[in-house]
Amino acid sequence: MRAFEIQGGFGLERITLAERPKPAPGPGEVLLRIRAASLNARDLGVVGGFYVGAETLPLIPVSDGVGIVEELGEGVTRVKPGDRVCPIFVQDWLAGTPTEAMLGSTLGGPRDGVLAEYGVFPQGSLVHVPEHLTDEEAASLPIAALTAWQAVVTEGRVRAGDTVVVQGTGGVALSALQFAKLHGARVIVTSSSDVKLERAAALGADLGINYVKSPQWDQEVLRLTDGRGADHIVDLGGAATLNASLAAVRPGGRVSIVGVLSGVTAAGLDLIPAIRKKVTLQGINVGSHGMFEDMNRALALSGVRPVIDRVFPFTEAVQALRYMQEGVHFGKICIRL
Numbered sequence: 001m002r003a004f005e006i007q008g009g010f011g012l013e014r015i016t017l018a019e020r021p022k023p024a025p026g027p028g029e030v031l032l033r034i035r036a037a038s039l040n041a042r043d044l045g046v047v048g049g050f051y052v053g054a055e056t057l058p059l060i061p062v063s064d065g066v067g068i069v070e071e072l073g074e075g076v077t078r079v080k081p082g083d084r085v086c087p088i089f090v091q092d093w094l095a096g097t098p099t100e101a102m103l104g105s106t107l108g109g110p111r112d113g114v115l116a117e118y119g120v121f122p123q124g125s126l127v128h129v130p131e132h133l134t135d136e137e138a139a140s141l142p143i144a145a146l147t148a149w150q151a152v153v154t155e156g157r158v159r160a161g162d163t164v165v166v167q168g169t170g171g172v173a174l175s176a177l178q179f180a181k182l183h184g185a186r187v188i189v190t191s192s193s194d195v196k197l198e199r200a201a202a203l204g205a206d207l208g209i210n211y212v213k214s215p216q217w218d219q220e221v222l223r224l225t226d227g228r229g230a231d232h233i234v235d236l237g238g239a240a241t242l243n244a245s246l247a248a249v250r251p252g253g254r255v256s257i258v259g260v261l262s263g264v265t266a267a268g269l270d271l272i273p274a275i276r277k278k279v280t281l282q283g284i285n286v287g288s289h290g291m292f293e294d295m296n297r298a299l300a301l302s303g304v305r306p307v308i309d310r311v312f313p314f315t316e317a318v319q320a321l322r323y324m325q326e327g328v329h330f331g332k333i334c335i336r337l
């Protein structure tokens with residue numbers, strides 16, 4: 001089968017289209033014919049050597065995909081040939097709180113990812129996808145949508161009447177916008193682009209703030225909430241946005257620490273607002289199999305679809321990663337096999 005591999009070192013220039021033997025499912029495993037993949041910020045981090053070491057090479061990159069069940073290993077009962085399923089990102093995290101060992105079982109580094117014609121996965125890691133979604137939309141669920149679901153719904157417990165701030169217009173942000181709207185919240189989106197803010201408004205965003213034109217966007221959030229502050233902030237910027245998120249959240253509110261788009265270490269972090277306002281700071285790590293099934297029920301009932309920016313053919317996977325690096329996308333970048 002054809003598979004992209006990161007070979008002999010890190011960097012986009014180290015990604016090569018290679019031939020590998022078609023894998024065979026062992027007991028409890030399932031062979032999937034991959035139909036589509038989607039990119040996440042993490043994939044660029046893996047390709048850059050940020051998340052995994054050289055001992056994992058050669059590695060098939062890219063975490064998120066959807067496939068059709070082609071062959072069952074001995075004892076498989078959860079799926080049947082022809083089913084359309086996503087392998088979950090944290091492969092061994094089925095429910096509850098993950099252990100350290102489970103957290104190491106992630107696809108697209110250290111485990112081989114989905115940028116290949118076939119893949120073998122444990123049956124417990126597979127989730128049936130809602131029928132109304134295209135393959136590209138379904139491939140956008142495992143990281144971006146599920147992370148937003150955990151942040152906004154499972155842990156965030158957003159309710160009708162809440163004000164939620166979502167940073168940027170990438171994959172996680174737009175899913176967070178959709179899930180917050182589904183739960184009756186008012187949503188403020190921040191973006192570097194007025195055009196993207198208009199597109200976010202068309203998706204249901206109530207208010208937009210251009211964080212380049214208004215670097216003090218936290219003050220803008222306070223103004224838009226009559227000084228009260230937002231109930232919940234989905235922080236995707238990380239180092240450069242956390243102080244502002246703590247300033248913009250209401251007393252007793254919640255900040256979901258999700259992204260590190262501007263860096264992982266926040267040297268000037270001021271903890272006083274978090275303490276004074278009794279803010280709940282919650283780290284979010286994608287989600288479990290159980291959360292994925294909960295999210296899929298909501299997607300099927302509501303008809304909500306992930307937002308797809310652009311679809312690349314399989315052979316242009318490296319161009320797709322370069323396109324992500326440019327940062328001009330709105331929603332998900334996908335690859336069709």
Ligand SMILES: NC(=O)c1ccc[n+]([C@@H]2O[C@H](COP(=O)([O-])OP(=O)(O)OC[C@H]3O[C@@H](n4cnc5c(N)ncnc54)[C@H](OP(=O)(O)O)[C@@H]3O)[C@@H](O)[C@H]2O)c1
Pocket residue numbers: 039040041042143144147167168169170171172173190191192193196211236237240241257258259260261262284285286287324327328329331
């Ligand atoms: N904790 C988890 O489980 C988890 C899961 C998934 C992703 N993440 C993290 O979440 C972040 C977003 O991931 P993604 O896949 O959604 O990325 P993405 O699709 O590439 O989204 C990037 C967008 O974020 C916005 N952005 C960039 N820098 C920003 C900043 N300093 N402040 C505010 N917004 C900024 C930009 O939107 P505009 O162009 O509109 O300005 C940019 O287009 C990444 O750091 C990723 O590693 C974490």
